[in-house]
Amino acid sequence: MSILVYIEQFNGQASPVSWEVLGKAKSLAGQMGGKLAAVVIGNGVEAVANEALTYGADVVHLVEDASLAAFRIEPYAAVVEDLVKAHSPKAVLFPATTRGRDLSAVVACDLGAGLAADCSDLAVDGGELTAVRPVFSGNMLTTVRFVGPLAVASIRPRSFPTPEADGAAGEIVRSGAVMAAGDIREQIDSFEATAGGEVSLTDAKIIVSGGRGVAKDPELGFKLVKDLADSLGGAMGASRAAVDAGYIPYKHQVGQTGKTVRPDLYIACGISGAIQHLAGMGNSKIIVAINKDPEAPIFQVANYGVVGDLFEVVPALTAEFKKRL
Amino acid sequence: MNIVVCVKQTPDTAELPKISVAEVTSGDIKTTLVLNPWDEFAVEEGLQLQDRFGGDVTVVTVGEEKATEALKDAIARGVQSAVLLSDPAFAGSDAWGTATILAAAIKKNGPVDVVLAGKQSVDGNSGLVAPGLARKLGATLLTNVTKIVDVAGGKITVERQLEEGRETLTASLPAVVSVSKEINDPRYPTFMGIRKASKAQIPVWSLADLDVSAGSVGQTAALAQWTDLRKPAARSSQVVLVKEATVEATAAKLADLLMAEKVI
Numbered sequence: 068m069s070i071l072v073y074i075e076q077f078n079g080q081a082s083p084v085s086w087e088v089l090g091k092a093k094s095l096a097g098q099m100g101g102k103l104a105a106v107v108i109g110n111g112v113e114a115v116a117n118e119a120l121t122y123g124a125d126v127v128h129l130v131e132d133a134s135l136a137a138f139r140i141e142p143y144a145a146v147v148e149d150l151v152k153a154h155s156p157k158a159v160l161f162p163a164t165t166r167g168r169d170l171s172a173v174v175a176c177d178l179g180a181g182l183a184a185d186c187s188d189l190a191v192d193g194g195e196l197t198a199v200r201p202v203f204s205g206n207m208l209t210t211v212r213f214v215g216p217l218a219v220a221s222i223r224p225r226s227f228p229t230p231e232a233d234g235a236a237g238e239i240v241r242s243g244a245v246m247a248a249g250d251i252r253e254q255i256d257s258f259e260a261t262a263g264g265e266v267s268l269t270d271a272k273i274i275v276s277g278g279r280g281v282a283k284d285p286e287l288g289f290k291l292v293k294d295l296a297d298s299l300g301g302a303m304g305a306s307r308a309a310v311d312a313g314y315i316p317y318k319h320q321v322g323q324t325g326k327t328v329r330p331d332l333y334i335a336c337g338i339s340g341a342i343q344h345l346a347g348m349g350n351s352k353i354i355v356a357i358n359k360d361p362e363a364p365i366f367q368v369a370n371y372g373v374v375g376d377l378f379e380v381v382p383a384l385t386a387e388f389k390k391r392l
Numbered sequence: 393m394n395i396v397v398c399v400k401q402t403p404d405t406a407e408l409p410k411i412s413v414a415e416v417t418s419g420d421i422k423t424t425l426v427l428n429p430w431d432e433f434a435v436e437e438g439l440q441l442q443d444r445f446g447g448d449v450t451v452v453t454v455g456e457e458k459a460t461e462a463l464k465d466a467i468a469r470g471v472q473s474a475v476l477l478s479d480p481a482f483a484g485s486d487a488w489g490t491a492t493i494l495a496a497a498i499k500k501n502g503p504v505d506v507v508l509a510g511k512q513s514v515d516g517n518s519g520l521v522a523p524g525l526a527r528k529l530g531a532t533l534l535t536n537v538t539k540i541v542d543v544a545g546g547k548i549t550v551e552r553q554l555e556e557g558r559e560t561l562t563a564s565l566p567a568v569v570s571v572s573k574e575i576n577d578p579r580y581p582t583f584m585g586i587r588k589a590s591k592a593q594i595p596v597w598s599l600a601d602l603d604v605s606a607g608s609v610g611q612t613a614a615l616a617q618w619t620d621l622r623k624p625a626a627r628s629s630q631v632v633l634v635k636e637a638t639v640e641a642t643a644a645k646l647a648d649l650l651m652a653e654k655v656i
Contacts, residue, residue, distance in 0.1 A: 077556050140533055165536050165554050172523030173533065176488055181615030184518040201624070204514050206408045207416070209618040252532050253563035256549065260557035267555050273656070299656060317574050318553065324405060324429065324514070324573070332655040342409045349627050353655045355646070356631070371649055372631045373642055383643035391647060392656070 068126070069101025071156040073147060075167050076107060076115045077138070083229060083270050084162040086122050088222050090230025091189055092160055093123040098191040099157060102126060108146050110136035116239050121232040132244035138166050139253050144173040145245040151178060151217065158196045160189070163221035164269075175219035182219040183211035187226050187350075196220070204323040205346030224269040225329040266302040268321065273301030273332045274348075276321055278309050280337015280358060280377050285314035291381040292336050298388045304328065304348075306338045322347035334384075336377040340365025357381065393447035393543065396498050397438040397471070398509045398521065399431040401455055401462035405514050413621050419483075425458065427465040430510025433571045435466045436578040437540065438508050445543055450475065450501055454482055454493050457596075464589035468581030475501065479598040484611025487516075491524025492609055496602040498529060506548065507568045511536060522570040532563035538574040 070092045074085040089105060096103040105124040107116045109131060116129040130146045147170065151159060161171035163185045175182035183198035187208075190197050196218040198211045211220075268274060275296040281288025289303070296303045304321040305314070321328055323343040333351035338344060340356070340363055348354070349368060356369035357380050366372045373380050403411060407423035415421045427435070438449040451466040453459050454477045463474040477497050485493065498504055507529070512519035519535070526533035532548075539551040541560065549562045553572060581589070599606060607613060634649065636642040650656050 082555070165552075168519060169523060169533065169535050172487075172520050173527060176491070176520075176524045176527045179488075179615070181486065181617075182518075182520060183616055184520055200517075202515065202517050202618070202621075203403075203408050203411060203416070204405070204517060206411065206623070207413065208622050208624050210620040212617050212619050214615045214617065253534075253561055256560040256562055258557055258559050269555070317572075323408065332650065332653075343405070345627075346409070349624070353650070353653050354629070355650070366631045366633075368627045368629060369631045370629050370653075371646060372633045373646060374633060374635070375639065375642070379639045380643065383639045384646060387640075387643040387647045388656070391651070 068104045068154040068156045069099040069158070070096045070103055071150060071154070071159045072103070072105045072124070073159065073161045073167065073170065074105050074107045074115060074119050075162050075164055076109055076112055079109070079112055079115065081115050081118060082162055082164055084164065084222065084224035086229055087225065087227040088160050088162055089119065089122045089124060091227040093230065095189060095191050095196065099194060101157070104128060104154065104156065106130060106147060106150055108135050108143055118232070120235045120237045120239065122230050123234050125237045127237060127239045129239050129241050130243065131241070134244050134248040134251065137255050139251055139255070140169055140173055141253070142244060142246040142251050143170055144177065147174045148177055149245045157216070158218045158220070161221040163223045168221050171219055171221040178217060180215060180217035180219045181213040184221050186220050186222045189220065189222065201327070205327060205349070223327065223329070266300070268302045268304055268319070268326050268328055271302035271328065271330050273299045274304045274321070274328055274330045275299065275301055275334045275336065276304030276306065276338060277315070277336050278306035278338030279312070281309065281314060282312070284378070285312070288337065288377065289315055291378065291385070295334065295381050295385045295388070298385045298392065301330070301332070306341070306344050335365050335369070336381055338365055339363045340368065393441065393445045393505045394503055395438045395441055395447060395449045396501065396504050396507045397431070397434050397449060397451045397466065398494050398507060398525065399435065399451055399453050399462055399466060400428040400513045401425050401453065401459040402428040402513050402515045405429050408514065413623065416621055425461065427462045428510055428513045430512060430514065430573070432578040433573060433575050434508040434510045435469055435471060436576045437571050439470050439579070440576060441506060441540065441543065447505070448472065452477060452494060452497055454478070454485070454490050460594055463594055464592060465581060467589040467592050468585035469579055470585060474592065474594045476594055476596045477602070478596050481599045481606050481610050484614060485609045486614035486616050487518055487520035488524050488615065489609040489613050490521050491528050492604055493602065494521065494525055495528035496604045497597055500597070500602060505565045506543065507531065507566065509568070509570045511570045511572055519570065522568050526568035529566060529568065531566040531568045533568050534561060534563055535570045537569050537571050540569070
C-alpha cells in the first residue's frame with residue numbers, strides 16, 4: 068500500500084472532498100508505484116465503501132461497529148492507526164474538514180509522523196509526497212517536505228476535481244472496532260443539523276457574498292444575497308465587515324479570518340475587496356463584483372463587474388436566473 | 393479548577409499581507425506582533441471559566457523573549473499568572489515539538505483540568521498544537537468549540553460547530569479545548585491591567601527546566617518542513633464591466649456571460 072485515504076462520511080453520505088482526495092491519490096499512488104487504499108469507518112456504511120471502489124481504490128477497508136456509528140476522535144483514530152501499522156503506507160490523506168483535520172492530527176501525532184494541514188495541492192517528487200499549503204492566512208504558500216517513513220496531509224475541499232466513477236475492480240476488506248466501547252472518553256449528547264438545504268461554503272460551486280454595501284438595510288441586503296444564492300443552488304458568504312457589523316453570523320465569513328473558498332463562481336455584492344477578503348476567495352474560478360464604487364479594489368480581481376447598487380442589481384440578477392434555470 | 397491557556401505571538405492580522413518571504417525565512421518579522429487573534433478568545437474563555445467555576449488561570453507560550461508581550465497582553469486582560477517557555481533549542485520546532493514543550497510545562501505547572509487554545513494561529517494556520525497537546529498530555533480533545541456548557545463531575549460538556557451542524561459533546565477531564573470565534577467577545581486590556589502587566593515578573597522556563605529531551609524539539613526534530621516559501625501568484629484578470637441601458641438588461645447580459653463561462 069502506498070497511500071491510504073480516509074473517506075469521511077456523515078449519516079452514510081461521503082463528503083465530496085473525500086472523493087476529490089481519492090481521485091488525486093489514485094494518480095499519486097501510480098507515481099509512487101503502490102496500491103491505493105481507502106478506509107471507511109461507521110456503522111452500516113457499505114454503500115460508501117462501494118462508492119470508494121468506483122472511484123478507483125484498490126482496497127477499501129470497511130470498518131464497522133455500533134461504537135463507530137458517529138465520529139468520535141479516539142475510536143476513529145485507533146482504527147486508522149491500526150491500519151497504518153498493519154500496512155505501512157507511505158502517506159495517509161484526509162479531507163480537511165473539521166473532523167478530518169482533527170483525525171489527521173491525532174493519527175500523525177500518535178504515529179510520530181509529519182503532518183501538512185489544510186493543503187491545496189499534492190505532488191510526488193523523487194518518490195516522496197510533497198504538499199503545498201497556504202500559510203500566513205493565505206498570504207504565502209509553502210511546499211511541505213516530510214521527514215521519516217510516513218507523511219500525513221489534510222486537503223482542502225475543491226483543491227482537486229471530482230474524479231470520474233468508472234472502476235470497481237478493487238476489493239472490500241471488513242473489520243471491526245479497535246478500541247473497546249468502554250474506553251471511549253467522549254459521548255455525543257445531541258446534534259442539531261444545519262437548516263435543510265443550506266450548502267456548505269467550502270464545498271460550494273457557487274457562492275454569493277454580501278459586504279458592507281448592504282449597510283442601508285442589512286436585513287433586506289442579505290435576503291437579496293441569499294435569494295440569488297438560492298436561485299443558483301449556491302451558498303451564502305459574507306465579508307468580515309458584514310460579520311463584524313452583526314449583519315450575519317460568523318459561519319458565513321469568507322477571508323483571512325474566515326473560510327477559504329474556491330468556487331467556480333464567486334459573486335461579491337457590496338464587498339470592497341480588502342486584501343484580507345481576497346486571501347479567502349482569490350482562487351475562485353470566476354469572480355463577479357457588484358459594487359457602487361467603481362474604484363473598489365474588488366474590480367481589480369474580478370472577471371466581470373457591475374458598477375451599481377446591489378439592492379437593484381442583485382434582485383434583477385435573481386429574477387433573470389429564475390427565468391433561465 | 394486549574395486552567396491553562398496556550399497562546400502564540402503572531403503578526404497583526406491586518407499586516408499579514410505586508411510580510412515578505414525574506415522576513416519569514418530569517419525569522420525577523422518586522423510587522424507589529426500581537427497576541428494571536430484566535431487566542432484572544434481562548435484567554436477570554438479561561439477568564440470566564442474562572443468566573444464560573446473558580447480556580448487559577450495560567451497563560452503559557454513558546455517563543456523568544458519578545459513573546460513576553462503576548463503574555464503581558466493576557467495579564468492586562470486579567471490572567472494572574474504566566475510562563476514563557478524559551479530556549480534556543482526550541483527554535484524551529486514543528487507542531488509536535490511545540491506540543492511537547494507545552495505539555496511538559498503544563499505538567500510542571502501542576503494538575504490541570506482544562507487547557508484552552510485558539511483554533512489556530514494566523515501565521516502557521518495548522519491548528520495542530522491543540523491536538524498534539526491533547527495526545528502528549530493524555531487528555532481528551534475538543535476542537536472548534538463554540539460554547540462550554542458545563543464543567544462538572546470530572547467531565548466537560550461543549551458545543552462545537554461542524555460542517556453539518558452543531559454537536560453537543562461530553563468528554564472526560566483533563567481536556568484540551570480549541571475555541572472558535574463564536575465562543576465569546578474578548579474583553580480589552582484595562583488600564584489597571586496594563587499597569588499590572590508592565591510590572592509583572594514573568595518566569596522563563598528553558599529546556600533544562602522541563603522534562604523534555606533536546607532531540608524531541610527544535611528544527612532537527614521537525615517532521616514537516618516548510619520549503620520554497622513564496623507569495624501566491626497574483627490573480628491576473630481584466631475586468632469586463634457590464635453596463636446596459638436598464639438594470640434588467642445588465643442582469644440579462646451578465647447572466648449570458650456567466651452561462652457562457654459554464655460556471656452556472
